[in-house]
Amino acid sequence: MNLLQIGAAALALLAALPAVAQKVAANKPISPDLFGIFIEDINYTADGGLYAELVQNRSFEYSPSDRGGWHPLTSWDYLHEGYAMGSLSVESAAPLHANNPHYVQLRVENPFQKGLGIKNSGFDGIALKAGEKYDFSLWARSKGGAAMPLLVQLRDAKGAVLAETTLSAKVGEWQQYRATLAPNASAPDASLVVLATGKGVVDLDMISLFPQKTFRNHPNGLRADLTQALADLKPRFVRFPGGCLAHGDGLDNLYDWKKTIGPVEQRVAQRNIWGYHQTAGLGYFEYFQLCEDLGARALPVVAAGVSCQNSGGSWRIGGTGQQCVPLADMAAYTQDILDLIEYANGPATSTWGAKRAAAGHPAPFNLHYIGIGNEDKQTPEFRERFQLIYDAVRTKYPNIEVIGTVGPAPKGEDFEQGWAFANQLNVPLVDEHYYENPEWFLANNRRYDSYDRSKSKVYLGEYASRGNTLFNALAEAAYMTSLERNGDVVRLASYAPLLAKENHTQWNPDLIYFNNSTVVPTANYYVQALFGQNTGTEYCANVVTLPTTVAADTVAASCVRDARSGDIIVKLVNVGGSAQSFTVDLSRFKGVNSAATLITFAGPKTAKNTFATPQAVQPKTTAYKASRNFTYTAAPYSLTVIRMRAKRG
Structure with a gap:
């Protein structure tokens, strides 16, 4: 090769570099566990809800500490x-x-x-x-x-x-x-x-x-129809047993996983931080079993050696009720957490693996994640105890991914200090929480675009847009397209709270409402389901062009590819009151089949599923003929999912 040929080859290589870089940037991996669910025993989620026991106060352990006026013969x-x-x-x-x-x-x-x-x-x-x-x-x-x-x-x-x-x-x-x-x-x-x-x-x-007909027919099992509603979300993980519930209303009310396993007559019932009673019939074994039944990873959350800073109603005076496990007791407390990991993953010959096997599950549950703390005040006492637990887990179980906490809001002192602490310790993930109005979600669609990819990753553990109308749900859908776009830094996300029993709610809004015979999925539920049922392994940029004739925060889109099936999945969100046209360019994909599945979820802005109108808004599925380049006009107030088959690889 002469100098002229070498120079031409070099120029060709330089010319190709931008295209290679663009191809890499246009496709990036998405966390395989991106969308999951969070179960907290709030709103009678467990007893009287998910847990299929039909007798209330079956062991005569109700007391005034559960709720004023209650006693052993209540109910x-x-x-x-x-x-x-x-x-x-x-x-x-x-x-x-x-x-x-x-x-x-x-x-x-x-x-x-x-x-x-x-x-x-x-x-x-x-x-x-x-x-x-x-x-x-x-x-x-x-x-x-x-x-x-x-x-x-x-x-x-x-x-x-x-x-x-x-x-x-x-x-x-x-x-x-x-x-x-x-x-x-x-x-x-x-x-x-x-x-x-x-x-x-x-x-x-x-x-x-x-x-007898519990979910999967398990004894001491879960209510079949309610659990099926969770299964239909196709969650990739389940966080449990709660947020505030996990670190409790004072040290005497910390959720102790060891007291929730074994024969039900030997488990320890206790008052619920949300103002009722928990039998622990739905305990850690049942939670792990549920995760396995759903094909989801388990994500247990344990207290970080401190109680909720709102203990004793101290939220009324600024959240000064954080109580701390004495440092002299932290070794034993930390060992309880290590024992939990052994219970989940240890062989049946180990001390705690044997207890799992005795409950009917000799094989490990393959625990991968564990959360330490929940929305905790970033005090020196919290940080000291968190690090003791974190270091112990990392030393004995280096393959377990620990999830830290950065407070209850998307910004502020606890948020900033929590992130700094997590990055200092190289915590794999941190748990962000926020409940905001729908306009906030629309305005913050770019929140995670600028997050530092070299630092701790994000678990968006609790979020909701403060309402159950279609508009609320679509604001969340628009935001979820950004979670897919940032699926390399946002590893996990779960709406909260999940369940609420009619006439027994301590928190609104919730994803699923129910009574003894009826399950009412909200509009928000259907958005979560459509994203959970249509996940991908990589995000594909520059496939959808948004309409430019409307405010940017009223439209959103994402395109993901599922390498397992070869499917290309496009999601289009129109949160405005007029139809909008999105342009879709599939020319980069090979072997796209024109026969597609179209799912539309649309209706009036204020539409809402209730016990009186449980099917006011529901997704509709039809066939659709796509092409390599096409324009789709999305109805007002709509989420559209278009799923197309393409070649794998």
Whole structure:
């Protein structure tokens, strides 16, 4: 090769460099775990909601510390049928287990055939379906010289018996008794009745009723329809058991994972920071099992050795209630967290892996993430304890990715100090939270474009636009296109809160509302579902051209490619009141099939799904014919997803 040829080759190489650089910049990897869900026991998410137990206060452990006026017989009625004579009392002298100290004692002086007992109406009634089967159980012991006959019934609101069975409580130690009940009619507000029909004394505890059809038919499982709504989101991770719930209302209320595993009668119930009671029936084993069922990574969050700074209602005076685990106790506290990782990932021969195996899961749960802290005040005490835990986890389990915390807002002192601390320690991810109006989300679509890619990555753990209208949902959709665009720095994102029971909400808005028989997905839910169901492995820039005749913050778009399927997925968001045209250029992709799937989610700006109008807005799916270059006109107030098949690779 002569000098002239060498020079020409060099010029050709230089000319090609910009094109190569542009190609690299135009396609960048997206976190495989970008969109997930966050479960916190707020708004009766667990007991009375996701956890399928139908009996409220099944172990007689409610107390005034849960809520003013509550007591061990809250949600129970004392029954003396006909002319039955006797008495009822709550005892604690010889409990079923020390962690479950209260039980009911029935003293039957004369049953007069019908008997004496108790009735439970569940959480706003017990919803029963004809033809379904329900698993009943209780622990009992007869204190007299003979066994005590028990009559168990399901009754409708008028007292008609829908199903019944008989049991016999033996003399001696506590024993568990089981039966299957099949109601002959449906009832939205049934009750469970247990009657002692013989003369004598009998103790009762852990009175339970479960539908056999739980999600994936697990015993001690989850409500099938509500959990299916979570499954339909296609979450890639599940954060649990909460935010504020995890670090609790004072040190005595920290969420202790070890007290939530093992036989349910041995778990430790406690007051809920949101003003009710948590049985821990939905405990760490059930959370890990749910993650596995959903095909999602588990993301447990533990307290960073401090309680919520809002403990004791101190949010009213500036959040000065942060309490700290004494430094002398931090080694033991940190070991509890290391034990949690062993419980999830250790072999069945390890101390804590054996407890997982004993619960029915010999194989590891393959934990990858763990969150330390939640929205904590960035005090020296917090930072000292966080680092003790962080260093211990990093040393023993270097493959676990730790997620830190930077406060409850998108800016401010805790935010700035939290980020500086995380970058100082090289924490893999930090957990940002913010609840803002929809206009904020539209105006901040470029928030993560300028984040430093060399520093800690982001988990957007809690966000919502303060409303459940279609407009709110579309503002979130526009923002989620920016999360895809920045999927290299925003590794995880989850809307919050997830669930809320009708008439029992402590926080609004929420993603899914429900009562005992109905699940109402919000407009926000459908946006989350459309993004979760249409994820990609890489973001493709310069595919969609936004309309220029409208304000920039009212339109947004993204294009992702899924290398696993070869699909190209375009998302178009129009948050304005007039139709807008987007230009799509697919010329860079090979083998694009013109036969596409079109999903549109549109309606009036203020449209909202409620119990009265549960289907006011829903996505619609149709066929669509695409081309290498096309223009799509998006309806006012709409999210459009166009999914096209292309060659893999």
